[in-house]
Amino acid sequence: MTxxxxxxxxxxxxxxxGFAVSHANFEVPLGTICGFVGPNGAGKTTTIRMLLGLxxxxxxxxxxxxxxxxxxxxxxxxxxxxxxxxxxYPALSGVENLKVLATLGGLPMERxxxxxxxxxxxxxxxxxxxxxxxxxxxxxxxxxxLLPNPKILILDEPTNGLDPEGIQEVRxxxxxxxxxxxxxxxxxxLLSELELISEYIVMLRKGEVVFAGTMETLLLQQxxxxxxxxxxxxxxxxxxxxxxxxxxxxxxxSEVAHIEGPADWAGTLNRKAFEAGITLxxxxxxxxxxxETFFELTGDRT
Amino acid sequence: MIRVVAAxxxxxxxxxxxLGTLGAALFFTGLTTTFxxxxxxxxxxxxxxxxxxxxxxxxxxxxxxYGFASVGGLLGIIALxxxxxxxxxxxxxxxxxxxxxxxxxxxxxxxxxxIAMKIFALLLVLIAAIVSVSISLxxxxxxxxxxxxxxxxAGFHAIGQTxxxxxxxxxxxxxxxxxxxxxxxxxxxxxxxxxxxxxxxxNLIGAVKPVTLKWMPGNQLQTIAQGGSADVSYSxxxxxxxxxxxxGAVVAVVLFSRRDVAN
Numbered sequence: 001m002t003x004x005x006x007x008x009x010x011x012x013x014x015x016x017x018g019f020a021v022s023h024a025n026f027e028v029p030l031g032t033i034c035g036f037v038g039p040n041g042a043g044k045t046t047t048i049r050m051l052l053g054l055x056x057x058x059x060x061x062x063x064x065x066x067x068x069x070x071x072x073x074x075x076x077x078x079x080x081x082x083x084x085x086x087x088x089y090p091a092l093s094g095v096e097n098l099k100v101l102a103t104l105g106g107l108p109m110e111r112x113x114x115x116x117x118x119x120x121x122x123x124x125x126x127x128x129x130x131x132x133x134x135x136x137x138x139x140x141x142x143x144x145x146l147l148p149n150p151k152i153l154i155l156d157e158p159t160n161g162l163d164p165e166g167i168q169e170v171r172x173x174x175x176x177x178x179x180x181x182x183x184x185x186x187x188x189x190l191l192s193e194l195e196l197i198s199e200y201i202v203m204l205r206k207g208e209v210v211f212a213g214t215m216e217t218l219l220l221q222q223x224x225x226x227x228x229x230x231x232x233x234x235x236x237x238x239x240x241x242x243x244x245x246x247x248x249x250x251x252x253x254s255e256v257a258h259i260e261g262p263a264d265w266a267g268t269l270n271r272k273a274f275e276a277g278i279t280l281x282x283x284x285x286x287x288x289x290x291x292e293t294f295f296e297l298t299g300d301r302t
Numbered sequence: 303m304i305r306v307v308a309a310x311x312x313x314x315x316x317x318x319x320x321l322g323t324l325g326a327a328l329f330f331t332g333l334t335t336t337f338x339x340x341x342x343x344x345x346x347x348x349x350x351x352x353x354x355x356x357x358x359x360x361x362x363x364x365x366x367x368y369g370f371a372s373v374g375g376l377l378g379i380i381a382l383x384x385x386x387x388x389x390x391x392x393x394x395x396x397x398x399x400x401x402x403x404x405x406x407x408x409x410x411x412x413x414x415x416x417i418a419m420k421i422f423a424l425l426l427v428l429i430a431a432i433v434s435v436s437i438s439l440x441x442x443x444x445x446x447x448x449x450x451x452x453x454x455x456a457g458f459h460a461i462g463q464t465x466x467x468x469x470x471x472x473x474x475x476x477x478x479x480x481x482x483x484x485x486x487x488x489x490x491x492x493x494x495x496x497x498x499x500x501x502x503x504x505n506l507i508g509a510v511k512p513v514t515l516k517w518m519p520g521n522q523l524q525t526i527a528q529g530g531s532a533d534v535s536y537s538x539x540x541x542x543x544x545x546x547x548x549x550g551a552v553v554a555v556v557l558f559s560r561r562d563v564a565n
Contacts (some may be wrong), residue, residue, distance in 0.1 A: 052399075053402070076404070087396030087397050092316065101404050104404040104405050
């Protein structure tokens with residue numbers, strides 16, 4: 001029997017105001033990077049908190065490394081997590097903050113110095129946490145999550161506040177960890193980043209899982225799009241009409257016509273536009289990406 | 303459990319917290335003990351609430367720790383503030399979630415934190431006791447207090463008994479602070495309510511209806527430190543104080559172990 005890193009069955013959390021998470025079902029295989037996406041308030045953090053035993057589900061079940069989330073003590077020693085951003089004691093240094101957690105978890109102190117270097121905080125480890133920039137706090141949060149040398153790493157928005165170089169470093173670090181066998185379950189608003197590193201994706205909308213599976217399957221479900229710009233903006237209406245006439249869905253967004261259709265239909269469109277006296281300034285077939293797919297599935301364009 | 307205690311101690315031992323708290327404790331200890339001796343002939347009194355403590359009391363075997371016993375209530379208030387802040391800040395900083403990921407046993411986490419804070423309080427009480435007895439000894443000549451009985455076996459017994467009483471009182475005050483921190487999840491609110499009740503509201507109610515002091519939690523804890531008072535016996539204070547603390551602790555433990563950690 002294959003042990004899954006995470007297995008969620010009908011998991012729900014209901015508050016008086018309604019469901020924060022409703023009958024969620026998904027599985028994450030061991031050793032993969034799984035992106036966890038959804039608009040704000042979709043229930044990502046609530047799900048993560050339930051997986052970590054911080055809040056109790058009102059329905060359903062879940063297992064981490066084959067152990068029920070009812071018994072977090074059985075699996076949390078193999079889990080590293082950063083939930084809703086880094087949280088540390090302001091008056092303690094970065095190193096001392098990590099040592100508090102290392103002491104609590106019975107982890108070797110040498111690991112603290114190693115991780116301070118790994119996340120690029122060498123030279124600032126002895127500074128008080130309250131003097132750290134947002135990016136440095138984020139790096140310390142990642143270091144804390146890595147302390148137990150985890151089999152599963154759960155990160156909630158790990159790249160918040162990081163500069164482009166920092167984002168790339170985190171991306172490389174996550175890839176390296178996954179290559180070494182660590183399962184990474186990561187939520188992020190940077191969908192392009194997730195698309196680069198994730199093999200699996202779980203998408204939430206209003207507490208419900210709208211997709212759970214491989215990134216490849218997700219993208220294959222979506223139609224390729226042809227982006228069209230015309231010399232005269234008013235001609236975009238005519239372009240949309242041509243697309244509709246050929247049975248393709250089309251909309252205009254930000255002075256660009258988005259037409260769902262295969263790349264080889266672009267030639268037909270170009271010819272028909274020319275015959276209609278329309279000069280095209282851009283005709284770009286695009287494969288579906290995570291961002292477009294996200295908007296499509298979650299209906300969130302904010 | 304030892305790991306939880308050691309982790310908590312890392313936070314408690316930081317110089318600003320440890321030395322700051324010790325400084326406050328020693329300030330009040332020094333002030334109370336000094337007033338006791340230097341104002342021994344004052345008509346306005348030299349004890350708490352304007353009481354006059356004469357040479358005939360300070361000459362006794364327990365004279366060396368009279369000042370220390372008097373300051374027990376204030377040491378308790380300091381412990382209440384520290385315990386409340388150390389507990390509630392886990393919620394305001396959001397650090398509780400980190401702790402629970404590394405130590406999911408909630409009762410164990412709470413018990414470990416309490417043991418570490420008890421050690422902190424014990425150190426505080428011991429140092430305050432040494433300072434108070436030293437000041438008493440130094441000022442006794444100036445105040446014309448005889449110290450012959452202080453260092454007899456009865457004197458040492460009184461020192462030990464007072465140390466035990468003040469320690470119990472301070473730890474009980476601390477547990478009250480911890481319970482308030484857990485219930486209110488905000489250091490400022492927990493400390494404000496705790497101090498306001500113990501120092502002001504109880505005294506106001508007591509001034510209007512003195513009989514209520516026999517049942518007030520703060521007064522019981524203070525009376526434990528003093529080894530009993532004219533109005534409340536030691537055994538009554540110890541029994542009722544223990545009961546209050548136990549009930550509060552049970553409520554807090556049940557809430558802490560069941561409540562969602564959503565911040």
